[in-house]
Amino acid sequence: xxxxxxxxxxxxxxxxxxxxxxxxxxxxxxxxxxxxxxxxxxxxxxxxxxxxxxxxxxxxxxxxxxxxxxxxxxxxxxxxxxxxxxxxxxxxxxxxxxxxxxxxxxxxxxxxxxxxxxxxxxxxxxxxxxxxxxxxxxxxxxxxxxxxxxxxxxxxxxxxxxxxxxxxxxxxxxxxxxxxxxxxxxxxxxxxxxxxxx
Amino acid sequence: xxxxxxxxxxxxxxxxxxxxxxxxxxxxxxxxxxxxxxxxxxxxxxxxxxxxxxxxxxxxxxxxxxxxxxxxxxxxxxxxxxxxxxxxxxxxxxxxxxxxxxxxxxxxxxxxxxxxxxxxxxxxxxxxxxxxxxxxxxxxxxxxxxxxxxxxxxxxxxxxxxxxxxxxxxxxxxxxxxxxxxxxxxxxxxxxxxxxxxxxxxxxxxxxxxxxxxxxxxxxxxxxxxxxxxxxxxxxxxxxxxxxxxxxxxxxxxxxxxxxxxxxxxxxxxxx
Numbered sequence: 466x467x468x469x470x471x472x473x474x475x476x477x478x479x480x481x482x483x484x485x486x487x488x489x490x491x492x493x494x495x496x497x498x499x500x501x502x503x504x505x506x507x508x509x510x511x512x513x514x515x516x517x518x519x520x521x522x523x524x525x526x527x528x529x530x531x532x533x534x535x536x537x538x539x540x541x542x543x544x545x546x547x548x549x550x551x552x553x554x555x556x557x558x559x560x561x562x563x564x565x566x567x568x569x570x571x572x573x574x575x576x577x578x579x580x581x582x583x584x585x586x587x588x589x590x591x592x593x594x595x596x597x598x599x600x601x602x603x604x605x606x607x608x609x610x611x612x613x614x615x616x617x618x619x620x621x622x623x624x625x626x627x628x629x630x631x632x633x634x635x636x637x638x639x640x641x642x643x644x645x646x647x648x649x650x651x652x653x654x655x656x657x658x659x660x661x662x663x
Numbered sequence: 664x665x666x667x668x669x670x671x672x673x674x675x676x677x678x679x680x681x682x683x684x685x686x687x688x689x690x691x692x693x694x695x696x697x698x699x700x701x702x703x704x705x706x707x708x709x710x711x712x713x714x715x716x717x718x719x720x721x722x723x724x725x726x727x728x729x730x731x732x733x734x735x736x737x738x739x740x741x742x743x744x745x746x747x748x749x750x751x752x753x754x755x756x757x758x759x760x761x762x763x764x765x766x767x768x769x770x771x772x773x774x775x776x777x778x779x780x781x782x783x784x785x786x787x788x789x790x791x792x793x794x795x796x797x798x799x800x801x802x803x804x805x806x807x808x809x810x811x812x813x814x815x816x817x818x819x820x821x822x823x824x825x826x827x828x829x830x831x832x833x834x835x836x837x838x839x840x841x842x843x844x845x846x847x848x849x850x851x852x853x854x855x856x857x858x859x860x861x862x863x864x865x866x867x868x869x870x871x872x873x874x875x876x877x878x879x880x881x882x883x884x885x886x887x888x889x890x891x892x893x894x895x896x897x898x899x900x901x902x903x904x905x906x907x908x909x910x911x912x913x914x915x916x917x918x919x920x921x922x923x924x925x926x927x928x929x930x931x932x933x934x935x
Contacts, residue, residue, distance in 0.1 A: 495805075495807070510728075514727070514728040514729075514730070516727075516806075516807040516808075517723075517724065517727030517728045517806055517807055517808060518724050518727070518728040518730070518732075519724075519811070520706050520707060520716065520717070520720040520721065520723070520724050520808070520811045521706060521811045521812050521817065521821065522703045522704070522706040522707030522716075522720075522817075523703065523704070523706075523820070523821055523824050524702045524703045524707060524709060526824070526828060527689075527690065527693040527694075527699065527702050527703065527824065527828075528693070528699050528702065530697060532828070535828075535829060536821070536824075536825060536829075536833070538833035538834060538835060539812075539833065539834060539835035543805065543807035543809075543812075544807075545812040545833075545835060546811065546812040546821065562699075566699075566702060566709060568707040568709070568714050568716050568734060568735055568738050569707075569716070569721070569724050569732055569735045570730070570732030570734065570735060663729065663730075
């Protein structure tokens with residue numbers, strides 16, 4: 466009986482070990498939560514090492530005066546406990562307090578205008594101004610880097626990607642919401658996918 | 664009655680209470696009053712510009728990202744110094760899990776009416792080292808530190824903060840904390856004894872600690888009261904208080920009638 470028990474346990478644990486990678490993959494436990502309008506706080510290191518560097522101390526969340534930053538839970542897999550910003554709900558107002566308190570260098574100290582949380586991209590198919598429905602210039606009006614990061618060309622908003630900090634204030638303010646919950650101007654966190662230089 | 668007297672047990676519980684109150688009150692100060700002077704919990708704790716980073720979490724961060732970040736290294740100095748000098752006193756005097764465990768022990772004693780608690784499951788203490796090694800190796804394979812988001816003491820702080828800031832609780836924290844504390848019902852400090860990687864790290868750092876519980880064999884009456892009172896189930900009567908596993912809680916000094924076990928700075932006659 467004892468041997469049978471042992472074999473049973475061995476078989477179970479072996480199959481569990483074999484199935485685990487598949488389960489992990491299917492549950493996307495290693496998939497980064499960063500996507501359109503889901504941004505890391507300012508000064509973040511690339512996603513490649515973000516989960517590794519961040520020790521989930523939550524100090525960026527505690528210090529954020531706008532409550533823009535929230536913590537992920539175990540549904541984000543190995544990214545549980547890391548900070549995230551939902552641009553359309555509460556964008557980052559670039560107070561740069563979080564970069565001051567990060568103890569591990571996951572958020573690096575950078576000047577406000579060198580923040581690159583992403584790039585604002587206008588969806589010209591649903592933007593009312595680009596569709597010539599109305600003349601709306603909300604994104605231009607709220608942008609903290611007016612004329613440098615966003616300009617109006619014949620009254621239509623154009624993002625200047627080299628200066629856009631990706632704070633998401635325009636996304637938050639945009640009055641047009643598509644069926645998938647996205648706005649007519651969204652933040653694409655392209656800098657999160659940069660490779661780490663050693 | 665010895666029980667009613669103020670002793671090291673009461674002092675330690677008071678320190679544990681204060682340490683817990685600190686991380687309990689902090690989120691409220693941060694959230695409702697925007698007082699950011701004191702921040703975080705025992706994964707990283709900040710008092711103004713003075714930062715602390717838990718040694719294991721800091722080590723994991725370095726191992727996985729393969730980068731050094733000077734402020735993090737400096738923030739690790741004080742906790743490491745504390746462990747080098749005093750051993751793993753963090754575990755017995757500050758850790759919020761220890762705080763809850765003390766309360767559970769107290770309740771258990773009160774409910775059973777007995778002065779002693781018997782441990783039901785005993786494993787080999789070496790498991791602690793295997794846990795630490797396995798945790799570090801797994802962390803490096805996965806490329807994601809595990810202890811940083813699954814550590815019970817860290818999760819206590821995170822749950823308090825999540826509750827205050829977002830009026831919700833994270834499911835993993837609730838499960839882990841309940842399981843870890845539930846295991847206390849079988850064996851006192853079951854998780855701390857056998858499975859806590861942070862405890863193992865602090866034990867290693869404090870292997871050559873200065874603060875030791877030294878037994879005077881000439882006075883010892885071999886009553887083994889110290890063996891029964893030790894929350895880690897060590898046997899101080901056989902000199903195990905000087906071993907790497909002891910976390911310097913000092914419970915044995917309080918219970919020892921002839922005062923055969925006392926705190927001592929340095930090895931004494933051996934160190935010379």
